[in-house]
Amino acid sequence: MKSSHLTWIEIDGNAFRHNLASLRKLAGDRLIAAAVKANAYGHGLAEIVGLLREEDIAYLAVHSVDEAAGARQYGWTGHILCVGYIPRSQLEGVLEYHIEPTVYNIDTVARLGRLAQQRNVAISIHLKIETGTNRQGVEISRIGKFLDAVRAFPKLILKGVSTHFANIEDTTDHSYANHQLAVFNAAVKDIRAAGFRPQLRHTACSAALLLFEKTKFEMVRPGIALYGLWPSKETYLSYRLQGGTNSVLKPVxxxxxxxxxxxxxxxxxxxxxxxxxxxxxxxxxxxxxxxxxxxxxxxxxxxxxxxxxxxxxxxxxxxxxxxxxxxxxxxxxxxxxxxxxxxxxxxxxxxxxxxxxxxxxxxxxxxxxxxxxxxxxxxx
Ligand SMILES: Cc1ncc(COP(=O)(O)O)c(C=O)c1O
CATH class of the missing domain: 2.40.37.10 (Lyase, Ornithine Decarboxylase; Chain A, domain 1)
Known part of the structure; x- marks a missing residue:
């Protein structure tokens, strides 16, 4: 195609739709949260939101309030899950842009709880469980205290429970992912025993969605595969060894x-x-x-x-x-x-x-x- 620009990036809409269809097949009846953080993995938030608006996608997964604001500006009216930390100074953005924040500290929960009370609106939150990545998440031993904090604010709805795998794309040995999954399942059991009924459990990045049925729960959060790339050679190899086809992803x-x-x-x-x-x-x-x-x-x-x-x-x-x-x-x-x-x-x-x-x-x-x-x- 001819372009008047000196340097430009082309986004292949057909390839993107192809990948989405492939991932939808893998997701079955689960909701999809399309990861569009980091300027939609460099593809351009405006362009990717434009493509996603034409599709039946429930959620965008962003990293920050700024990204959520961008998605709203580009016309996204669906749910937005923020997977990154929202600083205290930006918590009002949760209401302004209808964000469902990922939470893993009690201070954030209390601030969100008070905000919801003051404005008399409900805020849906997603609790991230620390299962062994040691990045974001509430340690298993602290979940009880955390739930007490949530319970203190009736306007907070514990809508989701999530975790993120540490070692699912870099290896063909998936024992660590299985360990994390077991920790996650035990945490969910405790959360239910405490009287909470989160609708959405979500753990699956692209590699998990491509390879592991039992990680899919009610929602999946693919990123790199949407854009037509494999998370790693190991994921590609594992997928092919499971009988998967070569044409499932096309670079965008x-x-x-x-x-x-x-x-x-x-x-x-x-x-x-x-x-x-x-x-x-x-x-x-x-x-x-x-x-x-x-x-x-x-x-x-x-x-x-x-x-x-x-x-x-x-x-x-x-x-x-x-x-x-x-x-x-x-x-x-x-x-x-x-x-x-x-x-x-x-x-x-x-x-x-x-x-x-x-x-x-x-x-x-x-x-x-x-x-x-x-x-x-x-x-x-
Ligand atoms: C919390 C979370 N979920 C989902 C994803 C999507 O991962 P991937 O691009 O490997 O599908 C990421 C990306 O790093 C992430 O941080």
Missing amino acids: LSWKTRIVQIKDVAPDAYVGYGCTYRTTAKTRLAVLPIGYSDGYDRSLSNLAHVLVKGKRAPVRGRVCMNLIMVDITDIKSVKLEDPVTLLGSDGNERIGADQLASWAGTVNYEILSRLSAKIPRVLV
């Missing part, structure tokens, strides 16, 4: 730019900061107007490739703040402002987020979520 995002200068350099010439690359022969370079400030990691220096006319062009020298140089010596008829694919497919070639992540020594989640919000997103 492509990142493109245009050549801003073409130059011929002599043999033995240095390229870029630090003189980390030196030509061995006459070389034609294309200069591209993206860099680490856009989310093209500096660790990709002298390592990654981009696609020009369906061929791989290696990055030469260091990635700069706003520019990179790539080698187009062997690619014919390249012109100024020709399009270049940084992430995505061109002809039969593809550079996916997994490939960039592997070059950069990180995970696809980081590659996507660090794509600068200032790059225009274009729905195709």
